[in-house]
Amino acid sequence: MLDMKYLRKNVTEVTQKLQDRGVSPDNLIELLNLDQERRDTIQKVENLKADRNIESDKIAYAKRNQEDASQSILAMQRVSQEIKKLDARQLELNDQVQNLAAHLPNLAASEVPVGVDESANIEQRVWEPTDYQKRPHALLETPEWLKAHYEVGEALGILDFERGAKVSGARFLYYVGDGARLERAVYNFMLDEHRKEGYTEMITPIVVNDAAMFGTGQYPKFQDDAYRVSGLAQTYIPTAEVPLTNYYSGETLPADDLPIKFTALSPSFRKEAGAAGKDTRGLIRLHQFNKVEMVKFTKPDQSYAELESMTANAESILQKLGLPYHVIMLSTGDMGFSAAKTYDIEVWMPQQSLYREISSVSNTEAFQARRMHITYRDEDNKLQLVHTLNGSGLAVGRTVAAILENYQNEDGSITIPEILRSYMGGQEKLVATPHY
């Protein structure tokens, strides 16, 4: 949610910035007109209410003194009728203003490149392990034997998409045997790393109410992408960002505690509406996947430094796993609804010779905090909105996919990244194992 006062005072600037994000200026004009009418109505009705309060006191006083107040009561009956009408009108206007405002995306930070889509994104840096070129598949050209992660996963018997589809539906899967073990090793490793960086580990509800979905900005605009619990005003979370960020909704945080950092592993549920036919195979685009999420609550003047360090926290996971990646800054057209600035981290997938998103780290500034009312008291004891940040650290399934390709050997086995071996009882390789 944007600051209405700021919108009123900076119409030209906001019009431009909304346009950068693909929002027509008409939306803002309509919003401001309704807002003006709303404030006019408030003034009218508040004057009437002030009169009525005074008159009501007089009636109470007269009644105590056994005096007749029927003239006043008659007059106030008319005033109350008028107030009722104006109140109803104001409520209507409130709803309309709220509804319009709730559909406006966050304004991009000034350094964010303006563009309509991902083509305007800017690469920030590229990283690869020093020994990467020594790996069997890291040749200039992709070797023919290199299999896509889902092919090698099925060949090894550790990913079962067919039975996932049979029991659940398309875009669901079973991890089997060493596959399940690898997934578990990956997220345990990630959680341990984040905990070392000072993130408090959480296990959150994975079903949340509508207020929570509104608070982080998924609702009202993106209801079609969410798995709603049938018949209830609850939703299976599309990301742990929702329960983690809403943890403090409606609360005032002690300034000395900031920044506060949370991390959690959770399943994430997405309908992937509009993605029909895209990435239909493998671990890349599922209706349910595991993700380790990071969330921060900060003071406004520290949020951009914290964005950098959160990005570094996500990168460090890939570095320790020895997976090549690059970091890009998303353009205004490619960013999520709530974000003011977003870095995507994309991991190298050698079989397709492309980078694939594995993490998205955003500063939403006060956009979410305003929706869910998370504040702290500044030096002058005044309430200020905190800034909230969120980032994947990382998408677990996609990390497994990246391991299956980047650590694949010519014989079809997978070398387990060294850092994960202690999480897998010292196991060094994934080889085909029979199962039933």
Place this chain on the structure above:
RNA sequence: GGAGCUAUGGCACAAUCCGGUACUGCAACGGACUCGAAAUCCGUCGAGCCGCUUUUGGCGGUGUGCGGGUUCGAAUCCCGCUAGCUCCUCCA
């Protein structure tokens, strides 16, 4: 899932039956006393939200868990909801 009870400032509580300025204490803040502190005394104290404004402030509105209704006027009466507690039932 069933029954009963409860919800009032940062905390504890009163007013609810029978509608009329939301009581008091603690905490907090300011001051006196003191070298300083404690104790004591005096004073201030409804957070948040909204609107107007001559904007370190002032005025008004709202605000007794949430949403409606009745009324000139609702903490109080009526309806709906949510959360917590107790008991029953069920359960990993």
